[in-house]
Amino acid sequence: SQTIHQWPATLVQPVGSPLSLECTVEGTSNPNLYWYRQAAGRGLQLLFYSVGIGQISSEVPQNLSASRPQDRQFILSSKKLLLSDSGFYLCAWTPYQETQYFGPGTRLLVL
Amino acid sequence: EDQVTQSPEALRLQEGESSSLNCSYTVSGLRGLFWYRQDPGKGPEFLFTLYSAGEEKEKERLKATLTKKESFLHITAPKPEDSATYLCAVGASGGSYIPTFGRGTSLIVHP
Numbered sequence: 001s002q003t004i005h006q007w008p009a010t011l012v013q014p015v016g017s018p019l020s021l022e023c024t025v026e027g028t029s030n031p032n033l034y035w036y037r038q039a040a041g042r043g044l045q046l047l048f049y050s051v052g053i054g055q056i057s058s059e060v061p062q063n064l065s066a067s068r069p070q071d072r073q074f075i076l077s078s079k080k081l082l083l084s085d086s087g088f089y090l091c092a093w094t095p096y097q098e099t100q101y102f103g104p105g106t107r108l109l110v111l
Numbered sequence: 112e113d114q115v116t117q118s119p120e121a122l123r124l125q126e127g128e129s130s131s132l133n134c135s136y137t138v139s140g141l142r143g144l145f146w147y148r149q150d151p152g153k154g155p156e157f158l159f160t161l162y163s164a165g166e167e168k169e170k171e172r173l174k175a176t177l178t179k180k181e182s183f184l185h186i187t188a189p190k191p192e193d194s195a196t197y198l199c200a201v202g203a204s205g206g207s208y209i210p211t212f213g214r215g216t217s218l219i220v221h222p
Contacts, residue, residue: 043214044212059209094208098160100145100157100210102147102157103154105153105154
């Protein structure tokens with residue numbers, strides 16, 4: 001069966017510090033991968049998606065970036081965090097054009 | 112542009128009091144409508160995928176139905192453990208797979 005992992009689970013970072021969140025999927029190959037941000041009381045905001053290694057599409061202009069160095073690994077990064085980057089970050093995957101499955105999420109607090 | 116509207120935003124029920132959550136959508140060719148359950152601090156958990164009008168799916172006390180314009184998530188005799196936010200999303204046929212999510216309905220079931 002397929003499993004999706006995210007780490008860390010919780011992160012507290014000062015403003016201006018770098019960020020690296022990791023997502024890995026097990027038990028499948030060539031999945032579509034997604035990064036979402038969910039602010040308190042708001043819906044899911046799609047940040048990036050990837051249909052293959054090295055292929056990244058950005059949905060929202062921001063100081064975040066994403067990379068897919070391996071087939072089942074998706075990384076969300078920032079060089080300098082802003083207060084507004086605080087939120088709940090979710091990674092998701094789909095088999096080709098099927099239901100999305102979400103990871104457990106990373107709670108990021110920027111102080 | 113694809114749109115998903117969920118109502119009500121919040122719903123409080125007494126244990127055993129059946130009710131329904133609504134998901135209205137507009138999409139240029141429905142590939143699938145998805146229901147998720149999200150507990151606080153966790154990633155959304157997949158519940159159902161519906162593909163065509165008239166389709167119904169059930170899981171324990173939950174039953175999802177689909178028409179050409181909306182979907183209902185019926186909750187029969189809810190229990191406190193059914194308390195969660197329920198998210199609806201639609202996927203459009205053709206192109207990259209990026210589902211459109213609603214903002215969710217927050218359900219609280221009182222004992």
